[in-house]
Amino acid sequence: LKPQARLRAIAAGQSEGPAAGGHGPLGERAPAMSFAVNPSRLRKQNAESEAAAAAKQQKADRERIRRLIITLGDDNKKMVGQIKGLAGALEDDVELHGDLMAETVLECAKNLPMKANVYAAWVARMAEKQPAWANSLLPRILDDLRALLQTGRAVLAQVLLQFTIGLGNCGVIGLNSMCDLLQGVVGLSDGLKQSKGGDLGVYVALSALPFVSAAAHAKAGDKLAGVMQRAEAYMASRDTSAKSLLQIVRTYGTPDRLEALLASLEAFKAAKWCSQVVRHVPGFEPALESKPGLEELGSLGMTAEDVRKSKVRMQVPLMSSQFLTGGSVSDGADDHMALHDRWVLEEYVLLIIETFGKDVDECAKQILRIPVLHPEFEAITIETLFSQMLRLPSPPMLPLFYTRLLGAMMDMQKSTKALVQQCFSVLISRVADLDEECMDVLAEVYAYQLMHNAYQADWSPFIGDKATEQGQRFVRRVLDRLQRLSFHQNLLHRLPENIHVYVPPEPVPASGLSVQLKPEFKEMLGLVKIKDPNDAPVVEFCSKLQRRPVEAAAPEEASAGADFAPTESAPPAEDAGAARDGQSEEPEAKRRRVGEEGAAVPGGSEGEGGAA
Structure with a gap:
C-alpha cells in the first residue's frame, strides 16, 4: 500500500501496525515519527548537550582557578x-x-x-x-x-x-x-x-x-x-x-x-x-x-x-650543628649570617622537607629556590640537611631520602658538591666523638654517596698512621653496607688495594647441609633460574612437596625433641585397642610419625624420601 492508503486503513481500523520504526504485517517498515509528532525529543537532546557543556566549562574554570592560586608568587620579580x-x-x-x-x-x-x-x-x-x-x-x-x-x-x-x-x-x-x-x-x-x-x-x-x-x-x-x-x-x-x-x-x-x-x-x-x-x-x-x-x-x-x-607530645629538635660555618664564627669573620636569619633559614629548610618529602626532586628545587642571597646560604643548607639526617633519637625520614636529596641538589647546583664532601670529611674526622646511632646512619649514607660518586673518596683517614680505631670501625661499617648495594668482586675491583683489608668476606651460600643431599633439593635448583625466571614451576613444585607425606625422624632427633614437646597423658589400657581401631578414621596428619631423615611418611609404611 502507498503511505496515504496505509494511513487511511489504520485510521479505519482495518490493520494495526507496530510502533514507529517497526514492520507491518506485510514486512513493510512503518514510517518514523516526525518532529511534529515528538517535538520534546530534540529539546531533550539540546538540554543534555547544554548541561554537559556547562559542566565541562565549570570544571575547566575550577582547574584554572586552582592553577592560578597555586602558582601565585612563583616569580619573585613579578610578585x-x-x-x-x-x-x-x-x-x-x-x-x-x-x-x-x-x-x-x-x-x-x-x-x-x-x-x-x-x-x-x-x-x-x-x-x-x-x-x-x-x-x-x-x-x-x-x-x-x-x-x-x-x-x-x-x-x-x-x-x-x-x-x-x-x-x-x-x-x-x-x-x-x-x-x-x-x-x-x-x-x-x-x-x-x-x-x-x-x-x-x-x-x-x-x-x-x-x-x-x-x-x-x-x-x-x-x-x-x-x-x-x-x-x-x-x-x-x-x-x-x-x-x-x-x-x-x-x-x-x-x-x-x-x-x-x-x-x-x-x-x-x-x-x-x-x-x-x-x-x-x-x-x-x-x-x-x-x-x-x-x-x-x-x-x-x-x-x-x-x-x-x-596526649600530644612534641620533641623540639636541636639547632643544626655548624660543621662548615663554625670556623667563620669563631674566627670573627664579618660575613657570617646573623643568628635570627640563620634560625629562619633553617626553619624554611625543615618546613620544605616536611611538606615536599614525598617528591625528592621538587623538594630539592624548593630548597634551592629559597630567596636568600648570602655567601653562607648553601653551607647552612647542607649543615641543616646533615643535622636532620643524624637527628636523635631518629630522623623523620629514612637515610635513603637524605642521600637522594643531597644527590639531587648536587646535580642541580654543582657548587654544593664540594660542601657535601667537606661535611663528610668533618664528620669522619670527628667519628670518635660521634654518637653510635649517628655513626650507623652516616655509614649507610656514605655508602650511598660512594656509589653516587663512582667509588671516589678521600681514603687517607683510613690508611697508615692516620687510621684510628674508630675510623677503622666506621669504614668497615661503610663497606659492609656498600657490599649489600654492590657485590664483593666489584668492591675489590673498584676500591684501592690498601682498602681491601676492610672489605668484608664474600658471602657464600651454606653447604654440607643434610637437606641439600635430597633429590628434591637438586630438582628445586634446576627450576630456579636467574636468567629468564619463571615462578610458575617453582610454585607448582612447592605445592607438590606440601602434599607429600612426612618421613619419620631419626630416633635421636625424636628423643631430643621430646624434651621440649608438650606431654600428654597416655590413654587407658582398655581404650588402647579402640584407639588403634579408630586410627583409620582420623585425618592423615594425625597419623604421621617422624622418620630417620626428617621427611614425612605415613605411619607404618616407607616414604619416598627415606626409610620407615
Missing part, C-alpha cells in the same frame, strides 16, 4: 603585579567558586611555607572588593588551626599561623586580635611539663614572631612583648637535662631550636625586626583594629587542659 592582577581576574568568580577559592588558598598557605605572606597579601587585595569572602576565611582558619594543634601537627600549625600573621601585617585582621590569638596559642603551655606537651604552644607561637613586620611591631610592640614574657616564664621552668643525649657530636653544645628561638628574637629586636630572609609584600599597612567591613578574628577556643587530654 606584586601578579597579586594585584589575580585579585582582579578572580573578583567575578567569587559568587560561583568562592568556596573553592577559600579552600585552595588555605591548603596552599599550609603546604607552601615560602609563600604564606604572598597569599596573605592576595587575600588583602581580594578583601578590598569582596570583604564578605575574606570574612568567610577567618572561621576556617581558626577551625583548621585548632584541629592541627589538637592532633599535634605542629609543622602545619606553624605555617598556618604564619599565614595568619601575614593577614595582620596586611591589615585584613586587626593587630589586637592577632596578638590575642598568639596569647591563646602560647597559653597552651601553661602548667604543662615538657614531657606532657608543654613545648607545643610556646614553640608554635614564638616561631610566628619572626614573620611579624617591623610596622606591626611598631604599633603592637607592647602586646607582642607580653607574648614573649609569657614564653620566657615557661622557659624558666623548662627541663633541658635530656638535651645532652641528643647531641650528634659529644663535644658540641648545640642548643635546641626553642632555646635558639628566644635568642634569635632578641637578635631580631636588636636589628629592629628587619631580616634578609623573611620577605614581606610591600604596599600594605597594618592597623590595630580591622578595617570597615572586615570582621575581627575570634578566639582560639582551646586551653592547656585540651592539650593534656589529647
Whole structure:
C-alpha cells in the first residue's frame, strides 16, 4: 500500500501496525515519527548537550582557578603585579567558586611555607572588593588551626599561623586580635611539663614572631612583648637535662631550636625586626583594629587542659650543628649570617622537607629556590640537611631520602658538591666523638654517596698512621653496607688495594647441609633460574612437596625433641585397642610419625624420601 492508503486503513481500523520504526504485517517498515509528532525529543537532546557543556566549562574554570592560586608568587620579580592582577581576574568568580577559592588558598598557605605572606597579601587585595569572602576565611582558619594543634601537627600549625600573621601585617585582621590569638596559642603551655606537651604552644607561637613586620611591631610592640614574657616564664621552668643525649657530636653544645628561638628574637629586636630572609609584600599597612567591613578574628577556643587530654607530645629538635660555618664564627669573620636569619633559614629548610618529602626532586628545587642571597646560604643548607639526617633519637625520614636529596641538589647546583664532601670529611674526622646511632646512619649514607660518586673518596683517614680505631670501625661499617648495594668482586675491583683489608668476606651460600643431599633439593635448583625466571614451576613444585607425606625422624632427633614437646597423658589400657581401631578414621596428619631423615611418611609404611 502507498503511505496515504496505509494511513487511511489504520485510521479505519482495518490493520494495526507496530510502533514507529517497526514492520507491518506485510514486512513493510512503518514510517518514523516526525518532529511534529515528538517535538520534546530534540529539546531533550539540546538540554543534555547544554548541561554537559556547562559542566565541562565549570570544571575547566575550577582547574584554572586552582592553577592560578597555586602558582601565585612563583616569580619573585613579578610578585606584586601578579597579586594585584589575580585579585582582579578572580573578583567575578567569587559568587560561583568562592568556596573553592577559600579552600585552595588555605591548603596552599599550609603546604607552601615560602609563600604564606604572598597569599596573605592576595587575600588583602581580594578583601578590598569582596570583604564578605575574606570574612568567610577567618572561621576556617581558626577551625583548621585548632584541629592541627589538637592532633599535634605542629609543622602545619606553624605555617598556618604564619599565614595568619601575614593577614595582620596586611591589615585584613586587626593587630589586637592577632596578638590575642598568639596569647591563646602560647597559653597552651601553661602548667604543662615538657614531657606532657608543654613545648607545643610556646614553640608554635614564638616561631610566628619572626614573620611579624617591623610596622606591626611598631604599633603592637607592647602586646607582642607580653607574648614573649609569657614564653620566657615557661622557659624558666623548662627541663633541658635530656638535651645532652641528643647531641650528634659529644663535644658540641648545640642548643635546641626553642632555646635558639628566644635568642634569635632578641637578635631580631636588636636589628629592629628587619631580616634578609623573611620577605614581606610591600604596599600594605597594618592597623590595630580591622578595617570597615572586615570582621575581627575570634578566639582560639582551646586551653592547656585540651592539650593534656589529647596526649600530644612534641620533641623540639636541636639547632643544626655548624660543621662548615663554625670556623667563620669563631674566627670573627664579618660575613657570617646573623643568628635570627640563620634560625629562619633553617626553619624554611625543615618546613620544605616536611611538606615536599614525598617528591625528592621538587623538594630539592624548593630548597634551592629559597630567596636568600648570602655567601653562607648553601653551607647552612647542607649543615641543616646533615643535622636532620643524624637527628636523635631518629630522623623523620629514612637515610635513603637524605642521600637522594643531597644527590639531587648536587646535580642541580654543582657548587654544593664540594660542601657535601667537606661535611663528610668533618664528620669522619670527628667519628670518635660521634654518637653510635649517628655513626650507623652516616655509614649507610656514605655508602650511598660512594656509589653516587663512582667509588671516589678521600681514603687517607683510613690508611697508615692516620687510621684510628674508630675510623677503622666506621669504614668497615661503610663497606659492609656498600657490599649489600654492590657485590664483593666489584668492591675489590673498584676500591684501592690498601682498602681491601676492610672489605668484608664474600658471602657464600651454606653447604654440607643434610637437606641439600635430597633429590628434591637438586630438582628445586634446576627450576630456579636467574636468567629468564619463571615462578610458575617453582610454585607448582612447592605445592607438590606440601602434599607429600612426612618421613619419620631419626630416633635421636625424636628423643631430643621430646624434651621440649608438650606431654600428654597416655590413654587407658582398655581404650588402647579402640584407639588403634579408630586410627583409620582420623585425618592423615594425625597419623604421621617422624622418620630417620626428617621427611614425612605415613605411619607404618616407607616414604619416598627415606626409610620407615
